[in-house]
Amino acid sequence: MHRLRTCASRLRPLTASQTVQSLSQQRPAVINRTLQPIRRYTAPVAAEPFLNGTSSNYVEEMYLAWLEDPKSVHKSWDVFFRNANAGAPPGTAHQSPPPLGTSLASLTQAQSLVGAQPNVEKLVEDHLAVQSLIRAYQIRGHHVAQLDPLGIMDADLDSSVPSDIITSTDKLGFYGLDESDLDKVFRLPTTTFIGGEESALPLREIIRRLEMAYCQHIGVEFMFINDLDQCQWIREKFERPGGRHFTIEEKRTLLARMIRSTRFEEFLQRKWSSEKRFGLEGCESLIPALKTIIDKSSENGVENVIMGMPHRGRLNVLANVIRKELEQIFCQFDSKLEAADEGSGDVKYHLGMYHRRINRVTDRNITLSLVANPSHLEAVNPVVQGKCKAEQFYCGDTDGKRVMSVLLHGDAAFAGQGIVYETFHLSDLPSYTTHGTVHVVANNQIGFTTDPRMARSSPYPTDVARVVNAPIFHVNADDPEAVAYVCEVAAEWRATFHKDVVVDLVCYRRNGHNEMDEPMFTQPLMYKTIKKQKGVMLKYAEKLIEEGSVTRQEYEEEIAKYDKICEEAHARSKDEKILHIKHWLDSPWPGFFTLDGQSKSMSAPSTGLTEEELSHIGQVASSVPVEDFTIHGGLSRVLKSRGEMIRNRTVDWALGEYMAFGSLLKEGIHVRLSGQDVERGTFSHRHHVLHDQNVDKRTCIPMNHMDPNQAPYTVCNSSLSEYGVLGFELGFAMASPNALVLWEAQFGDFHNTAQCIIDQFICPGQAKWVRQNGIVLLLPHGMEGMGPEHSSARPERFLQMCNDDPDVYPKIKPEDFAVQQLIDCNWIVVNISNPANLFHVLRRQILYPFRKPLIIFTPKSLLRHPEAKSNFDEMLPGTHFQRLISEAGPAADNPADVKRIVFCTGKVYYELNRERKTRGMENTVAISRIEQLSPFPFDLVKSETEKYPNADIVWCQEEHKNQGYYDYVKPRMRTTIARIKPVWYAGRGSAAAPATGNKKAHLLELSRFLNTAFDLDAFKEHE
């Protein structure tokens, strides 16, 4: 389907005498005009009846010009403004224009056409019409731009032509104009740059220039941006006549890049025709597009580009943008090669990469990394942003001038995946902004087999970007120069405004979804057209040959040169005997590992602190470290009670966390805590940011007043997004091992809206990509009678994904047991029952010479529980994290008398303890707390069970039987005791929901399972 695109071409060409001449006065510079403080004048003219809506803008501009220089406007306006300012009543300020005097004799014939109009009202109306016509192109010109290389689809899914875009002369009627107006000259408003040096143009030329700017191979969508300077900037980039002139050298570079992009895919196709590679055919200009963005950004001072992208063209990007050695890519196609590294690895089109090299265009160093990602489309977006933010943070790049992110998208995924929106919403938040991301959409107008009309409700796949006022440049990907131009503008936009921008490369997909896929089943007509479509490289080469920018011989030589490079790399790839996933690391941590990628040692120093350090941190935590700062009365009481606790050498949960963060900061470790309402803490226990009660927005973070040489502490309330923010923090933690990065869920159950980050990145990240990560998840958890939500952080899900074998007792030397288990595990899952253990586990996270994700189920009622406190003695040098807290009461003194050992974890311990006391069973029942659920403390559980030979074994949990920990611990406990005894269950029965919504039922369930736990006959009948 072709729309009627232009009318200028059908209109009479301009004659020399009609070309534009400037009016007698130069227009004041745009910036001066646009920055005028008075945007709404209040002079009496405002009351004129014909001044409505858009017309008032036009008159306003003229009025401002008249104020500056009365001669700068037409005589009739001069008289009008004089009369109006003198107080003429509305409707009477207008007088017919005086006859042209001799001083105006130098005006051109064209001007006199306008000036000679007998009716000034008509003159005003026509000018207003032209002004709104210009505005119509700026707003809606992209709807008729020629964006689809195939010419069969409308990029906006709408074949209608806006009625205010002039596609035939009769459409001039919409504006009250007709063909006879085409040669009249109209003064141009300051909101357009189509005039270049001219301030007025004949209507015919105005339309022609608007079509050139907005309706060719580039469709610019930007008029929704509510910042005038930004709009003016874009208008200038696309409207200025003459456009971007490419030098011969630039054209040849562009062609060379097209050749690499195209021939790379052809090479893979020749060698491995039946292998999936998600080729770029149909969107080959993606490679020059990315290279242009990188060149331009490097020119503007960027040294480090972090990229994220899906499957489409990924190998090509690795080869031709990141410049991964070709042999490393090719050997991934060799199915016989064995993997050298531990872990299960990943398919080649998911792997990441990191490369530092010289940018040949700018001759500057540049580091490029492509972040490894799962199949889950768009999931990598927040991860890239987090990594980018971290890299900016560590190099002190506070405004994103040195480090930037580039995100690539598919059209269907960009429109369909909510994470795109969530990530956009991080883009301008102080603790999450990366100061502008360049987004590139490989818009092949199809998603797998689904037509865009079935895949989105928005006109373009890119509309989501409008929420953050990002300009969107749609471009026909079969026009490499147009592509290169919008990419230059996009990079400049980012460098100028430090905001997001989108390049929508409208292209097609020459093959099926992958190389084995038949597209004709579902898109027969589209693919018939595609089969006839000449490739973009060929088209561009022919254009350059024809215009003499390159000879055919040079073109063929360039092709032969690149083919040879591929062939030679292919030959070398055959020498590779083994696959190294390590070569595909996107975030190396120099110096953290040994040269062959191992942890430098097997042990960690004690996680304890000296008495002085504990007291000092405690003092900071209980004081306001700045002068004249008024805190809330309730907070004063909190700080006072903290002070008392410190004097008594005790800590509660908040202080345990404080001690861990504070000490790490003092040791130079950056700590970053992010999540919803983390600054105060959802449960109002943390208070890491103090707010002056008398001065708006005056805050203080005592943690940053610890020591002059400390590392900075970042604590930030996040947007209400789990998927986006957890992904972001994971990315932040990827950049350096020397930071404790924590994400806290408001309540643990909300993590499931970030499930993809947990399932695809955190749990298997090291196995897939040999990439360690020490992110900490704080997940408030516990059955407090609050109903099905807000209760369970779903421990069963995390435990089910642990990689330790339930049926095998690990063969590890006793002295290495704890550490080796951690090295082998995919993540650590803990449910901690006291503040000292929280303190240790957080410090251990950093002091160990390797990194593992740490999942902590954190308490709610224990935050203020009088028994859930720890003594300084439990945190002094020599103390450490307790994987299991053994019974320490009377039962431990006479173990032979103990009839039952109850194993449990977390908060239920306090309920069990109270019940045991009530029942007076301290001598007969031992209670043992498993604090580190995974890796399972087989060794400690073993000695604990052996200590009580006459006791039966019970696992007690407050969660329902099919949830919580039971399914995880039971087989491991059975393995530990060589299955000589049963492991009984005391807890809630199986259920669909995590908790009852009825408080009474909740309490009844609690008393029932406590009863089971202490009824020594409870399991007799089952034996």
Ligand SMILES: Cc1ncc(C[n+]2csc(CCOP(=O)(O)OP(=O)(O)O)c2C)c(N)n1
């Ligand atoms: C979250 C998610 N859902 C579904 C899929 C399966 N899938 C793989 S590619 C694809 C189509 C993607 O279309 P588009 O984003 O336009 O990219 P293209 O393949 O056209 O480049 C789908 C649905 C996936 N990978 N991720």
Ligand SMILES: [Mg+2]
């Ligand atoms: Mg697509």
